[in-house]
Amino acid sequence: MKPPLHIATPWPRSPEAPAVLSIERLSKRFETNGAGSVSVLRDISFTARRGEMICILGRSGCGKSTLLNILAGFIAPSSGTVRLNGQPVSRPGPDRCVVFQDDALFPWLTVRENIAFGLKKRPMDRARKKSEVERFLSLVGLTDFGDYFPHEISGGMKQRVSIARVLILQPEVLLMDEPFAALDAQTREEMQNLLLTLWEKFKHTILFVTHDVGEAVLMADRILLFEKDPGGIREDIKIDLPRPREKDERRFFACYRKTMSIINRL
Ligand SMILES: Nc1ncnc2c1ncn2[C@@H]1O[C@H](COP(=O)(O)OP(=O)(O)OP(=O)(O)O)[C@@H](O)[C@H]1O
Numbered sequence: 706m707k708p709p710l711h712i713a714t715p716w717p718r719s720p721e722a723p724a725v726l727s728i729e730r731l732s733k734r735f736e737t738n739g740a741g742s743v744s745v746l747r748d749i750s751f752t753a754r755r756g757e758m759i760c761i762l763g764r765s766g767c768g769k770s771t772l773l774n775i776l777a778g779f780i781a782p783s784s785g786t787v788r789l790n791g792q793p794v795s796r797p798g799p800d801r802c803v804v805f806q807d808d809a810l811f812p813w814l815t816v817r818e819n820i821a822f823g824l825k826k827r828p829m830d831r832a833r834k835k836s837e838v839e840r841f842l843s844l845v846g847l848t849d850f851g852d853y854f855p856h857e858i859s860g861g862m863k864q865r866v867s868i869a870r871v872l873i874l875q876p877e878v879l880l881m882d883e884p885f886a887a888l889d890a891q892t893r894e895e896m897q898n899l900l901l902t903l904w905e906k907f908k909h910t911i912l913f914v915t916h917d918v919g920e921a922v923l924m925a926d927r928i929l930l931f932e933k934d935p936g937g938i939r940e941d942i943k944i945d946l947p948r949p950r951e952k953d954e955r956r957f958f959a960c961y962r963k964t965m966s967i968i969n970r971l
């Protein structure tokens with residue numbers, strides 16, 4: 706059996722951890738070209754605590770990306786509020802970074818320059834910026850690929866760059882929209898382990914959208930199960946498996962089956 710790559714440090718993601726993101730009675734309607742409007746999210750409320758890993762599962766079209774776009778400040782909700790550390794969120798900010806399914810790298814910049822990009826306006830001297838970029842290159846295992854362009858590296862490597870370029874900004878919240886969905890099974894597993902390692906190190910609060918129940922059970926402290934038409938939280942499932950988790954362990958499988966049975970009841 707392969708040793709787990711992510712470290713085992715248990716640390717308290719307790720119910721007492723402070724709330725980082727508070728979402729209250731959030732709803733979203735989209736106007737449809739003269740044909741009225743469609744309700745996509747209705748009355749969503751939940752709290753993400755510091756350092757929590759929350760996975761969001763739900764049928765295609767139930768509004769998962771819409772929710773992440775609202776939390777990122779890219780679009781406004783129709784009603785309800787999003788608060789980050791108690792302050793209302795109404796626009797994008799470096800405290801919330803997004804990693805999408807498709808990499809959003811600048812094709813004309815090298816891997817190193819892509820990772821450095823967000824630091825441009827940070828008040829930090831050049832030497833410090835340079836060492837931070839090398840640190841994050843190394844953390845995602847790309848030290849030897851800093852001078853490559855995005856078209857010269859694989860999909861998995863691109864997602865490593867995508868993760869490094871947001872982590873270097875030290876966001877409080879990481880919003881991840883099916884970040885590993887386009888990767889083969891083996892690369893996906895490597896990326897899951899990498900993310901778990903980085904999460905243990907930096908203790909971000911992460912909202913992670915996935916369609917893969919196994920991925921959610923592997924990663925999550927909690928799974929929010931969304932229903933559709935309109936999208937809302939149907940179940941809030943606590944995953945209290947100890948870490949590191951192994952997919953071939955009996956208790957992992959039991960948890961997977963329990964989660965599947967809840968999904969199948971919807
Ligand atoms: N700008 C928009 N204008 C109108 N309708 C929209 C807009 N953006 C999203 N929608 C609609 O909102 C619904 C939810 O879309 P969303 O992309 O959030 O779903 P999702 O849960 O992320 O789906 P998937 O799992 O396929 O990624 C869909 O019916 C979509 O057509």
Ligand SMILES: [Mg+2]
Nearest residue numbers: 769770771882
């Ligand atoms: Mg989506």
